[in-house]
Every structure is written in C-alpha cells, then in structure tokens.
Amino acid sequence: LTLEELIMCQVCGCSILPVTQHLQPGTGEGRFQLVDVVQDLLAANNRTASHNREHFDKRGVLAINLMSSPGAGKTALLEATILALRDRYRIAVIEGDLETDNDAQRIRAHGVPALQITTGTACHLDASLVHNALHEMPLAGIDLLFIENVGNLVCPAGFDLGQHRNVTLLSVTEGDDKPAKYPVIFRASDLVILSKTDLLTVLDDFSPERAETALRNLGVETPMIRTASRRGVAIDAWLAWLESELTHLRERRGARAPNTAIVSEA
C-alpha cells in the first residue's frame, strides 16, 4: 500500500483503510456485485427465540422475562411469588447475572429449581443462552418459568428470549422519569411493576402518577401495578395478572388445531 491508497478512518482516525474506489459493474475477477437485502439484524436471535417459545407452548409453560435496573427487587419479587404460589403451581427460574449464583441460591432455598446463567461481561441474556439453559432444565410439569434478566434497562430490551410476556420493574427508589429515559424497554413491556411501594411514605419525591404519565407518553396502554414484596402480602395484583396470563396461554393452547406442527425436541 502506498500513502495515496490510504484514507483516514472517519471514526478513529486510523489510516489502514484502502481507498474505496468507485464501483463499476463488470464480469470476471473484480466484478462488482450489489445485493439488496432487507433483513433484521437480530434475525438469528429471533429465530432461536421462536424455537424457545415453541418449547414453552408445547409444554404449556408460561415464560416471563423479568427485567429492571440492578436492585429493583426482581429476585425479592420472585421469592414472594414462590411463597404465594408454590402450593398451586410448579415454578422454575432461570437467573441471568454477570457473576455469582447468589440469586439462584436464593430461589433454590425455597425448593424451586433455578438455573444460573453467568454472562461474564455480556450485559443481557439472548435467546441462545436461554436455549442452552433449557437443555439443562426439564420443563415437564412446570407451569411458570421466570427468566430473570441481567439487571439493566438498556441492553435486554432488543433481545427476544422466547418469553410470552415481558415484565419490567421500576422501584420507587429510582426516578419516576425512568420510562422517559429508557423508552425502548418500557415500550417492550407487557406489564410494568412499581416495586418497593411500601417505601413511598418516606420517598416523597417519587410520584407514581408521574411514572404512569411517563409510561403513557410512550404511546402504550401497558398496565402499571404496585407491589411491596418485602411485606409479604402486597403482591396480589401481580399474582392475579400471572394467573390470568397462564389461563390465557392454556386457552390458546387448547384452541390450537390438533394438526398444528410442533417442533421436535431440540
């Protein structure tokens, strides 16, 4: 390469890019080809997610992708949910964290199977990570599968895991403008949970009404409910929503034509 063949990279200023010559169609060696494609960049992830969803549908398992910023109370909500529902439903949990299996241990302490995915530096779960986890987690007999995503309001938003519903927690120890700051994840949610609402009495700068307005400004009708997992009983609206979703899933499943193709075991 001579200096004349080099241009400056517009991003980092490095000089390793050869000059992009004006492209001419032709034949043979050096022939120019142009391929127009309109393909979702996350198509591969979406395919794996659909495959996961077929597994869940086949078993009648309601799969919930639980998302929030770190420390909003996802694991505490799951613990309270297990205590409330474990006599009626069989529950399993997939935990996503950068490091440690602390959350999976908390879930297992309640006698519920929990599989920990440690992502290392990756900031979100994707469909293939969940798919690998499913190979280690028997779904037979399970009613509810919770996938607790990595605590992060940005990265998990774009990655379908195969869940039936996205649920995002917004704790009242955060700002009530979170939906405005993180529109993508809140738009993707099927339910928003205001968590730790027992703290509202001492956190007078958080307004549930402002939080709801910020959510509505995203052009969605997503329900917003309140929980206080640490006080044991204040998760009734959440439990009712879960049971309603499970009923809907099983009605849809029952209504499916008997010859509907079901994928074979992965």
Next chain:
Amino acid sequence: MDGLVPSICGNYVASCTRSGAYTLVGQAIEVDVHELSVCQALLTQVGDISRQHDNAVIERITIEMGPLSGVDSQLLRNAYQVMRVGSTASHADLVVNEIEVRIECLICARAGAASSNRLVCGACGSFRTRIIAGNELRLMRVEMRAASLSASPSHFN
C-alpha cells in the same frame, strides 16, 4: 493481516499490522454493550452473503436503524471498527442510515414526527398511536467485488 485476536462476545482486542508500516493496536472494549452482539450478528449475516457469492470481497455495507431499536449508532460504528478486523468485511465501509421516529394516531389518523419518549399524538394528545418508522434495525445492502486469487478473503470468519 496478522496478529488479530477476535473473539465472540466479551472483550475484543484487535491488533493489525500491514508490512510493519501501519499499525492499529490495542483497541480493547472492556465492558460489553449490546452493540457488540448486534455487530457480531451483522458480520455473520454479511459473511453468509459473501459466501453465497463465491466469497466476494465486501466493500460496503448499508444498514438502517431507528432510535427505538435501542441500538446506539455511534457505539455500533465503534464496535464495527474493531470487530470487522479479520472478518470477511475487514475492508468494508459501514453506512448507517438513521431513520427518524414517526407515529400515526389511531384516533385522529394524523401522522408526524415524534421523539423516542414522547410518542403521543401531537394533534389530539392521544397515546393510542402506532410507530410507523423509527424501530428499524436492518441490513439493507451489501456491495461486493468478486474475489481475486491474489486477494483472497480472510479465513477468520
């Protein structure tokens, strides 16, 4: 190119030397962002397209994306500069067409521009709106040149 250490997910360290004269070394991204996953998916897709065209050398990639995709275009460009090294797109330009958010009101049928966190109808104020543009994250076009024997494509991807 030599001396490259690309890995799937996690830290990316690209070092590249050409004839010892020009060196780009030591760009490391310590903390993962999801733009790395998206960039990896992009490179896989264009690598597949290159293979379908007799390993043609990729010269330009065009994508389009909107703010509601949740992907930051500058972070994606940065990731691309590092991750393309050693791939079939190692010399390809990345063109990013950024799409603005547009909504249509389901109540009054007005359509117009909107910001990512204010997606209510600008005319009647309803939140019953539909996104008509702004959540794209798509590969649109790949421009390639048939491979020559003297410049065979990289084997890293």
